[in-house]
Amino acid sequence: MKIEKRIILPKEFRAAGVAANIKRSGAKDMALLVSDVPAVAAGAFTTNQVKSATVRLCLQRIARRRGRAIVVNAGNANACTGAQGLRNADAMTALTAKRLGLDKNDVYVCSTGSIGVQLPMEKIRAGIDKLVPALRATGGKNAALSICTTDRWPKFGTVRLTIDGKPVVLTAMAKGAGMIEPNMATMLCFMMTDAAVRPGDLQRCLSDAVQTSFNRVSVDGDMSTNDTVLFLANGAAGNKSLTTKHRDWKKFCEAVQALTLSLALSMVRDGEGATKVVAVHVKNARNDVEADAAARSVANSLLVKTSWAGDYPNWGRIMDAIGYSKAKVAEEKVDIAYGKIVAVKRGISAGADVHALSRIQKQERFDITINLRLGKGNATVYTCDIGHEYVDINVDYIKMPGKSPT
């Protein structure tokens, strides 16, 4: 599965990104994605009980399983904004729909940025006025840049595949860094394809892909107020509509999965201040749920993550983290490997050369494999180290303004 590191919008899609002066930096901060023909829509949203106004609105609209456009702003999350926030989110879709000649119920809206501040609606309105004439079939990259906040780079990819003998394009853009869950910053991902897909099956395909990608770097239920994945499929490729029974169904789903995993890993790599990506594999737990619990306990341990930023391979912190996880652990059965080097054998030091372990830990990407020897449960979680830059970014994420943000 080749993932091209570019955005090629599928047929009948256009996109734009502009600066609307919502970010103080003056950087691009609004994006618009449009399908020029009716499209099937699917979505996945945060399970946080505190949901942004935009998520609430999208949750209502996705029930119809159709959509035409997605309007996005960065710099303001429109979360914890009450009834006014909901009215503003709805107004964003109505303004966009009006300019595009669409039903507002076919327009989705996403916001990312600071919580608790009402959207600057005059700027939003002006932004939408700029976005519509800027829509281009080549506008994907501008859109991808416009949805970023603390991201060090925009995240996107394209897969080309053949469905029913027809060339199909699948493209996606995402934003998100600081995947230091359970406190992750907002993650947004927008996928577009010109394949025709049956509505319920598009949702199934997306839900499955999210499970093995974004949810591998983030705990279910531990998401931000705004996390959103939206997928539009407009059928312009002319294939026979994809369903679970279609001979190319698996191929399509694998492409979706590969693309979402690629973006999820790009987010981890872009973890605020992160210098490396670590895949934590737990094998032979009593079951998959416990394997997942143990892997997340390690991946979320601040002591483990700070140790990865240093030189010393501190496997004791890994033992500690699995020990307090919800997974059953029998200390005397545990093996831990750094890459292919066994550091812990049956719960105690395997006598590995600490410099060899350190060299593994210094790689930009490495694997930690934990064998619990209690059953057949397996799980992998992707995470990153935590160093000084994380603190730099998060201590002063918002500078004190001249007056109250309200």
Add this chain to the structure above:
Amino acid sequence: MKIEKRIILPKEFRAAGVAANIKRSGAKDMALLVSDVPAVAAGAFTTNQVKSATVRLCLQRIARRRGRAIVVNAGNANACTGAQGLRNADAMTALTAKRLGLDKNDVYVCSTGSIGVQLPMEKIRAGIDKLVPALRATGGKNAALSICTTDRWPKFGTVRLTIDGKPVVLTAMAKGAGMIEPNMATMLCFMMTDAAVRPGDLQRCLSDAVQTSFNRVSVDGDMSTNDTVLFLANGAAGNKSLTTKHRDWKKFCEAVQALTLSLALSMVRDGEGATKVVAVHVKNARNDVEADAAARSVANSLLVKTSWAGDYPNWGRIMDAIGYSKAKVAEEKVDIAYGKIVAVKRGISAGADVHALSRIQKQERFDITINLRLGKGNATVYTCDIGHEYVDINVDYIKMPGKSPT
């Protein structure tokens, strides 16, 4: 309840602290506490499934509810050390018992430091040889200094009270910093009193006190491999043995509770790199368990804790953290106050002056009160901010040695 910031050993107790060259720094790293008469013992231990050899041994011995001595080393945790580790822990107690003329089953042992390395038994043996002749009724402070690792200050306190008209002394020392649970560093606490207490009731008194002190700064089940609290009561004060029915029982338990809470807060204040102590109060959750879950979710949020290290009162991160907690939250009912200033009213900004909120957040100690308005459940958790120094301490906690630690 007056807690004196000193160590006054109760009658018939002696203590010592020496440098045994286990810490590379050459600082004091072994301590010994002895009751010269038989004493009742109680204990509380980590619930981590990965337990140090010392915790395993103490768990066996505490069943007898008696004890005479506690020998401690810092610089090496004797955890993940297998059968050899258990033999070494046992040998520490046997060597100590022999030098003191005691039964080794009356000797407890605690270790704190790096995980996964066998104890340097020659140094331990030499340390014990130095400790025994150094025992003094005035040796408490030396002992308190010797059990420290990353602590910026030793932690201790004494309460004097009258039981049955007899003067009684209750003293305690503790070590622990980096209460960045669920990844807390090892916490040790040793309490001594000359009061006479019935064995089972001493355990009850200690367990209750731990619940409202050390467990208020640390999640049950999320402790380090070595966490230990031990309490010896030798009856030298000559009071009628304390039981739950004794008229001074409540007074005694309140003193134990006040002393343990004082030490727990000192640990939070000494959190690695912490500059402030924050009390997170959750009120009117559906029940106490959910109140506790919400409070811990806030207290453990890296984004919240880093925001406290900065100037900006980022209450959106608090909303986010309660939203992904296991507690039921109705966003539109939530109030949040910084000190006495209401920042969030019914889920949205209360329009408070951001500089006034910032001034609260800059205090060395402040309160965050979260009112969920769903029931009658309450909980308080004490925590600290996270800044650069935390990362400094934990990225390079262990410097790379010349060769493998094994």
